[in-house]
Amino acid sequence: MHPTTPTPAPDESSAPAPPLRAEGGFPVVGIVGGGQLARMCQPPAVALSLTLSVLAESRTAAAALVVPHSPVGEHTDLEALRVWARHCDVVTFDHEHVPQEVLAALAEDGVELHPAPAALVYAQDKLAMRERLTELGLPCPRWARARTAQEVEAFAAQVGWPIVVKTPRGGYDGKGVQVCRGPAEVAPWLAGVGQAGLSDGLLLEEAVEFTRELSIMVGRSPSGQAAAWPVVETVQEDGINTEVLAPAPGLDPALATSLTQGALRIAGELGVTGVMAVEAFEVRDPQTGATTYLVNELAMRPHNSGHWTIDGSVTSQFEQHLRAVLDLPLGDPSARDPWTASANVLGGDYPGLYGTYRHLMARDPGLKIHLYGKGVRPGRKLGHVTVFGGDGSAESLEELRGRARHAADYLQGVVTE
Amino acid sequence: MHPTTPTPAPDESSAPAPPLRAEGGFPVVGIVGGGQLARMCQPPAVALSLTLSVLAESRTAAAALVVPHSPVGEHTDLEALRVWARHCDVVTFDHEHVPQEVLAALAEDGVELHPAPAALVYAQDKLAMRERLTELGLPCPRWARARTAQEVEAFAAQVGWPIVVKTPRGGYDGKGVQVCRGPAEVAPWLAGVGQAGLSDGLLLEEAVEFTRELSIMVGRSPSGQAAAWPVVETVQEDGINTEVLAPAPGLDPALATSLTQGALRIAGELGVTGVMAVEAFEVRDPQTGATTYLVNELAMRPHNSGHWTIDGSVTSQFEQHLRAVLDLPLGDPSARDPWTASANVLGGDYPGLYGTYRHLMARDPGLKIHLYGKGVRPGRKLGHVTVFGGDGSAESLEELRGRARHAADYLQGVVTE
Numbered sequence: 001m002h003p004t005t006p007t008p009a010p011d012e013s014s015a016p017a018p019p020l021r022a023e024g025g026f027p028v029v030g031i032v033g034g035g036q037l038a039r040m041c042q043p044p045a046v047a048l049s050l051t052l053s054v055l056a057e058s059r060t061a062a063a064a065l066v067v068p069h070s071p072v073g074e075h076t077d078l079e080a081l082r083v084w085a086r087h088c089d090v091v092t093f094d095h096e097h098v099p100q101e102v103l104a105a106l107a108e109d110g111v112e113l114h115p116a117p118a119a120l121v122y123a124q125d126k127l128a129m130r131e132r133l134t135e136l137g138l139p140c141p142r143w144a145r146a147r148t149a150q151e152v153e154a155f156a157a158q159v160g161w162p163i164v165v166k167t168p169r170g171g172y173d174g175k176g177v178q179v180c181r182g183p184a185e186v187a188p189w190l191a192g193v194g195q196a197g198l199s200d201g202l203l204l205e206e207a208v209e210f211t212r213e214l215s216i217m218v219g220r221s222p223s224g225q226a227a228a229w230p231v232v233e234t235v236q237e238d239g240i241n242t243e244v245l246a247p248a249p250g251l252d253p254a255l256a257t258s259l260t261q262g263a264l265r266i267a268g269e270l271g272v273t274g275v276m277a278v279e280a281f282e283v284r285d286p287q288t289g290a291t292t293y294l295v296n297e298l299a300m301r302p303h304n305s306g307h308w309t310i311d312g313s314v315t316s317q318f319e320q321h322l323r324a325v326l327d328l329p330l331g332d333p334s335a336r337d338p339w340t341a342s343a344n345v346l347g348g349d350y351p352g353l354y355g356t357y358r359h360l361m362a363r364d365p366g367l368k369i370h371l372y373g374k375g376v377r378p379g380r381k382l383g384h385v386t387v388f389g390g391d392g393s394a395e396s397l398e399e400l401r402g403r404a405r406h407a408a409d410y411l412q413g414v415v416t417e
Numbered sequence: 418m419h420p421t422t423p424t425p426a427p428d429e430s431s432a433p434a435p436p437l438r439a440e441g442g443f444p445v446v447g448i449v450g451g452g453q454l455a456r457m458c459q460p461p462a463v464a465l466s467l468t469l470s471v472l473a474e475s476r477t478a479a480a481a482l483v484v485p486h487s488p489v490g491e492h493t494d495l496e497a498l499r500v501w502a503r504h505c506d507v508v509t510f511d512h513e514h515v516p517q518e519v520l521a522a523l524a525e526d527g528v529e530l531h532p533a534p535a536a537l538v539y540a541q542d543k544l545a546m547r548e549r550l551t552e553l554g555l556p557c558p559r560w561a562r563a564r565t566a567q568e569v570e571a572f573a574a575q576v577g578w579p580i581v582v583k584t585p586r587g588g589y590d591g592k593g594v595q596v597c598r599g600p601a602e603v604a605p606w607l608a609g610v611g612q613a614g615l616s617d618g619l620l621l622e623e624a625v626e627f628t629r630e631l632s633i634m635v636g637r638s639p640s641g642q643a644a645a646w647p648v649v650e651t652v653q654e655d656g657i658n659t660e661v662l663a664p665a666p667g668l669d670p671a672l673a674t675s676l677t678q679g680a681l682r683i684a685g686e687l688g689v690t691g692v693m694a695v696e697a698f699e700v701r702d703p704q705t706g707a708t709t710y711l712v713n714e715l716a717m718r719p720h721n722s723g724h725w726t727i728d729g730s731v732t733s734q735f736e737q738h739l740r741a742v743l744d745l746p747l748g749d750p751s752a753r754d755p756w757t758a759s760a761n762v763l764g765g766d767y768p769g770l771y772g773t774y775r776h777l778m779a780r781d782p783g784l785k786i787h788l789y790g791k792g793v794r795p796g797r798k799l800g801h802v803t804v805f806g807g808d809g810s811a812e813s814l815e816e817l818r819g820r821a822r823h824a825a826d827y828l829q830g831v832v833t834e
Binding site: 040369371 | 437439440441442443444456459462463465476477485487732740746747749768770774778785787789790791792793
């Protein structure tokens with residue numbers, strides 16, 4: 001191996017150069033944030049001859065390693081965003097952390113943002129999301145806003161302990177969420193109310209007794225065309241998604257339909273552009289046994305629960321996101337195989353990821369390995385592995401799931417053969 | 418659209434910087450030549466977290482637009498290759514035009530070349546290829562080397578006019594090949610004998626009466642593992658491949674087996690590393706009606722007849738090429754659908770390629786469009802379109818083929834709706 005001496009980044013010069021684009025009128029899609037979601041937009045951009053420009057956290061960010069035009073800049077730095085956005089025909093996002101006031105200033109400049117700030121706010125602020133979805137009559141867990149112990153007690157009296165306490169802003173992968181069994185556990189959260197991220201108070205939700213977690217992704221264009229992928233089952237450990245099964249096995253067709261219609265309605269009512277994930281709880285009626293859903297979270301960008309689409313669907317979530325933000329007609333979201341199983345690779349103790357390839361690839365020539373170019377840190381999402389096929393039977397799904405799970409475990413050093 | 422002012426390329430500085438690579442021991446794969454074949458290696462490199470470094474013809478070469486580390490240099494410039502190759506763990510090729518003496522000097526330096534010069538020569542020199550395959554007893558058209566009119570007459574007396582005249586080196590896409598009906602048409606070629614590219618004389622071949630053209634691609638690693646994709650039918654117009662049908666419809670299983678075995682034997686005997694295409698003629702015995710093959714050409718790199726594998730196979734030829742040159746275990750080359758049809762997009766009169774997307778994508782959400790970032794020039798290969806599915810019937814293949822053909826025609830302005 002050779003040393004990896006830094007290359008001088010073009011953006012560090014006084015006048016940042018625009019990206020090189022292909023002849024033929026192809027646009028530049030700007031992405032704020034250089035994480036794996038921006039990175040995974042590069043393959044479909046290559047195929048469609050679209051140019052990406054990524055405003056990256058660092059020169060070694062996941063996306064910056066694979067996208068030639070990746071100037072370094074902070075997503076909170078309005079001036080950096082302004083200078084960079086001049087080179088972009090549309091601007092979209094790797095994450096939801098760009099402040100509304102910054103988004104508003106860019107929109108004021110005439111920058112075409114997808115999703116627009118007015119839609120994105122519902123993915124940034126869980127209180128705003130709960131209020132809006134409740135207005136729309138979409139099924140949510142019972143919830144309340146709380147600033148005081150009295151408000152917490154009143155909600156708990158209504159739904160019973162434990163309750164779920166969430167920070168309305170900035171939470172992800174289980175962070176900013178806690179199941180509290182009593183007032184004492186909520187007290188430290190109340191202490192933070194009024195401070196950064198908690199200016200509007202806490203979001204309280206009932207602790208839903210769900211049978212499993214589901215997710216559905218949809219793509220929607222500014223023209224209003226929308227397309228939905230099949231509903232998937234997501235498996236979480238410590239609030240982090242570890243597996244995705246597509247389609248969700250044994251899902252009641254009526255629930256699949258109502259969740260799909262609900263997601264398409266949310267996309268339309270909120271004016272979402274690009275792709276959106278709706279994470280939901282599957283709940284079973286103890287009397288009738290019928291299953292329904294409650295909306296858990298919204299994400300207005302490509303999402304972990306859609307990584308299976310890269311190998312498992314006619315049109316991946318990343319291609320669809322690019323098509324949607326450019327207001328191009330959407331692609332076919334159909335699954336290509338009876339089953340697709342995807343397992344996330346989380347950072348473990350073993351840093352030498354490349355060293356695992358020889359064994360994994362020899363053991364299973366059908367694996368589709370996706371790594372994000374990120375250094376190994378415990379619990380960090382480093383990649384995912386997808387396996388597709390099967391005959392539609394539960395047994396064939398378990399076989400695929402086992403192969404994906406093994407590969408992910410081997411990559412993170414949990415298993416050694 | 419914004420202007421595309423050039424970005425200063427790192428390689429133009431005195432000490433070229435190495436590519437940035439991901440943590441975890443991931444290698445750098447160097448590719449000589451920045452055409453579409455190098456470009457289409459980027460998506461699987463992104464997935465596997467491999468770093469590409471492309472020695473490109475220009476900063477706007479097809480691959481240079483999508484690969485961050487793409488220094489500009491000539492493939493005939495030994496010093497440029499030496500400086501660049503220091504940053505690469507292995508070096509492979511977008512084309513077969515690097516001179517043997519340059520390859521020998523790089524090998525002397527210890528640069529790991531795939532394929533090795535001793536194998537690549539059989540893809541560079543058609544006379545060497547004919548001699549070697551004949552030694553190996555592999556079926557070829559009758560052929561001869563000719564430097565004089567007498568040698569031409571002798572060969573024509575043996576196989577009859579017309580004969581096919583080829584330059585042993587540097588021909589591609591129908592260039593460097595002519596069907597000659599008599600001595601007068603060969604005379605201008607003989608006049609060139611002794612000059613560049615014709616130092617060894619002309620290659621003469623019988624004009625084979627073939628029923629259709631076939632191609633088979635195989636991947637082979639330095640360790641000797643090999644894998645073959647299904648045999649495909651290729652359709653040529655004016656010597657340029659315009660369509661690929663996978664698998665070749667109605668192919669005699671015995672012919673499929675013998676051609677596959679022949680290709681794997683060629684890869685092994687010639688010591689090919691990476692992927693190789695064997696283009697062949699399907700010939701029918703007028704008496705028995707049985708079909709056999711004759712080897713037409715070899716290409717030791719990803720090949721147009723394998724572009725269908727990007728969307729149509731579990732492992733694409735580009736991923737397999739990367740795995741093979743890194744001596745990683747090879748991926749599953751199985752087809753994912755009963756049929757995959759691919760049509761090439763050639764440069765026409767219409768320069769505004771992006772402007773075609775709205776209509777094409779609305780008309781057919783199942784299209785997989787691949788454009789190479791190249792400017793429109795008449796006859797230039799700009800991209801390809803792939804469609805997959807079907808039920809195995811001839812009718813379903815025709816439907817897929819028609820969709821791919823229409824999209825390619827619309828992109829090149831041959832049809833307007």
